[in-house]
Amino acid sequence: MTHSTARLPLIAAFCALAFLAPAPDAAVELARVDTVEGHKLETLTIRNPSAKATVVFENGSRATLAGWDKVLDGVKGSATVFAYNRPGYANSEATSAPRDGATIVEQLRATLKRKGLQPPYVLVGHSLGGLYMQLFARRYPDEVQGLVLVDALYPRVVKKPQEFPLYSRAGKWLFFSRTVADEIDHIWETGEMVAALPRIDDKPIIRLVNKPVSSTAIAVDFGAFNFDDDTRAFVKALYPKAKTVVADASHQMQVTHPEIVAAAIREIVAAH
Numbered sequence: 001m002t003h004s005t006a007r008l009p010l011i012a013a014f015c016a017l018a019f020l021a022p023a024p025d026a027a028v029e030l031a032r033v034d035t036v037e038g039h040k041l042e043t044l045t046i047r048n049p050s051a052k053a054t055v056v057f058e059n060g061s062r063a064t065l066a067g068w069d070k071v072l073d074g075v076k077g078s079a080t081v082f083a084y085n086r087p088g089y090a091n092s093e094a095t096s097a098p099r100d101g102a103t104i105v106e107q108l109r110a111t112l113k114r115k116g117l118q119p120p121y122v123l124v125g126h127s128l129g130g131l132y133m134q135l136f137a138r139r140y141p142d143e144v145q146g147l148v149l150v151d152a153l154y155p156r157v158v159k160k161p162q163e164f165p166l167y168s169r170a171g172k173w174l175f176f177s178r179t180v181a182d183e184i185d186h187i188w189e190t191g192e193m194v195a196a197l198p199r200i201d202d203k204p205i206i207r208l209v210n211k212p213v214s215s216t217a218i219a220v221d222f223g224a225f226n227f228d229d230d231t232r233a234f235v236k237a238l239y240p241k242a243k244t245v246v247a248d249a250s251h252q253m254q255v256t257h258p259e260i261v262a263a264a265i266r267e268i269v270a271a272h
Contacts, residue, residue, distance in 0.1 A: 058086075151208060
């Protein structure tokens with residue numbers, strides 16, 4: 001992974017500078033709000049009775065299920081699909097539960113069971129959601145068919161929250177919701193959970209990486225990221241058998257280039 005390749009997805013995971021909220025679309029219209037353990041949770045399920053796998057989508061920081069709309073169209077013919085908004089996003093009610101990866105994975109897994117969506121799962125995660133999906137796959141490898149990591153975040157590239165510069169810590173609480181700020185504060189911890197679990201080299205994994213070629217692309221890291229050689233080498237070695245697809249897209253690849261994401265998902269769905 002090059003310096004520029006590692007940098008861009010991490011920046012957007014923290015500050016979402018590239019994120020433009022899409023207009024209401026089919027995904028939003030099909031979503032429903034249920035009450036789960038006393039809290040409202042917005043979910044979208046499109047069932048395909050002939051499918052042998054369920055594709056599960058996890059959003060990045062500040063993103064919502066609306067961003068997957070065109071990807072869903074390209075996948076629903078091959079699999080059952082499930083997308084949702086984590087607590088504190090869109091119409092999903094905020095919760096007092098911790099916003100670390102372990103809690104988020106367990107809440108997601110419980111929701112899938114409650115919906116009657118059985119494994120095997122093809123896990124698709126964008127940005128910070130990619131980190132959560134890595135944790136899901138390593139915790140429950142027997143339930144996972146494969147992974148598609150969409151310009152994903154990886155362990156150890158975001159610093160511990162106490163190591164953020166003062167201006168980054170202040171900006172986090174001034175400009176982000178409490179839910180988003182809490183998730184950011186748990187990124188390092190979640191990454192260490194991923195790194196401590198057994199490898200999943202037997203799983204088919206596709207890593208989609210945004211690498212702009214424009215000379216006007218400017219990276220801003222807010223002092224929150226590790227770009228040293230050791231960290232880059234660690235990230236590169238995480239999934240040595242994974243297929244990597246590099247595209248001149250944007251961090252919001254599922255919005256700007258949904259055909260690339262949908263093709264990767266269909267490839268994993270077809271894998272045995």
